[in-house]
Amino acid sequence: MRKRIVGSSWKMHVNTKSAVDTLAKEILVGVKDVSNVDMFLIPTFPLIDHLANILRDSNVAWGAQNMAFVDYGAYTGEVPASTLADLGCTYIELGHAERRANFNETDHWINKKVKLCLDAGLTPLVCIGETKSEKEDGVGRVRIKTQILWTLEGVEMAEVSKVIFAYEPVWAIGQSEGADADYVNDMHRFIRNVIASEYGNNIAQAIRIIYGGSVKLDSAQDYISKENIDGLFIGRFALEAKNYIAIVDLVEKYVNEKEGL
Numbered sequence: 001m002r003k004r005i006v007g008s009s010w011k012m013h014v015n016t017k018s019a020v021d022t023l024a025k026e027i028l029v030g031v032k033d034v035s036n037v038d039m040f041l042i043p044t045f046p047l048i049d050h051l052a053n054i055l056r057d058s059n060v061a062w063g064a065q066n067m068a069f070v071d072y073g074a075y076t077g078e079v080p081a082s083t084l085a086d087l088g089c090t091y092i093e094l095g096h097a098e099r100r101a102n103f104n105e106t107d108h109w110i111n112k113k114v115k116l117c118l119d120a121g122l123t124p125l126v127c128i129g130e131t132k133s134e135k136e137d138g139v140g141r142v143r144i145k146t147q148i149l150w151t152l153e154g155v156e157m158a159e160v161s162k163v164i165f166a167y168e169p170v171w172a173i174g175q176s177e178g179a180d181a182d183y184v185n186d187m188h189r190f191i192r193n194v195i196a197s198e199y200g201n202n203i204a205q206a207i208r209i210i211y212g213g214s215v216k217l218d219s220a221q222d223y224i225s226k227e228n229i230d231g232l233f234i235g236r237f238a239l240e241a242k243n244y245i246a247i248v249d250l251v252e253k254y255v256n257e258k259e260g261l
């Protein structure tokens with residue numbers, strides 16, 4: 001069974017060392033006994049080291065919200081894979097819809113970043129998803145297929161299953177409700193099928209596909225019981241420690257019941 005993941009990007013919402021202290025320490029207390037769910041928290045770049053000092057030796061990993069598409073040189077303001085690896089990061093979020101929309105992040109750049117991540121021993125967490133107008137025009141799947149092919153182009157066969165996809169339909173981010181769980185499950189099946197046709201069924205079955213977009217506690221229950229949804233990527237709802245802990249608890253309970261533990 002693919003190990004479930006529950007993670008949160010704090011975007012630019014948790015902006016000081018003291019805010020990181022409060023949130024991370026409360027989360028750690030609440031999840032200290034969790035072993036069957038992978039967990040991660042992603043702060044802004046300058047706060048990674050501070051968060052790492054809190055999470056080190058715990059069961060919660062940390063990561064970054066973006067990364068440079070080259071690893072060295074005259075790229076003012078960018079942060080390379082080697083630095084993020086040195087800071088002990090595990091997950092590197094790439095291609096979030098906000099970066100694609102506001103910072104002109106392209107599929108070509110994301111592909112470069114994915115390969116650099118893997119070379120540095122980091123796990124690329126690649127956000128893909130259709131916009132509202134693509135959905136309405138019936139071309140959402142074409143968009144997603146394109147994003148998958150770009151993401152994995154040139155990635156060594158043995159490395160493909162290390163990539164994690166976060167399906168985040170752009171129209172479901174920052175809303176009062178996320179996408180319907182059956183819709184998400186169908187889309188995840190589609191993503192898995194695209195990977196199967198390119199890389200074979202074993203890799204497609206191994207790769208983890210998580211959902212993000214306005215996840216809350218009640219919807220988390222619906223998502224996690226679907227066969228193709230391997231975890232959740234939570235935004236605003238996880239800015240309160242008790243909410244993140246509640247979702248992790250729910251997912252662990254589901255996994256334990258399913259595995260008869």
Ligand code: PGA
Pocket residue numbers: 009168172173174175212213214215233234235236237
């Ligand atoms: P949201 O953010 O849960 O606040 O919609 C999710 C995301 O952008 O990953």
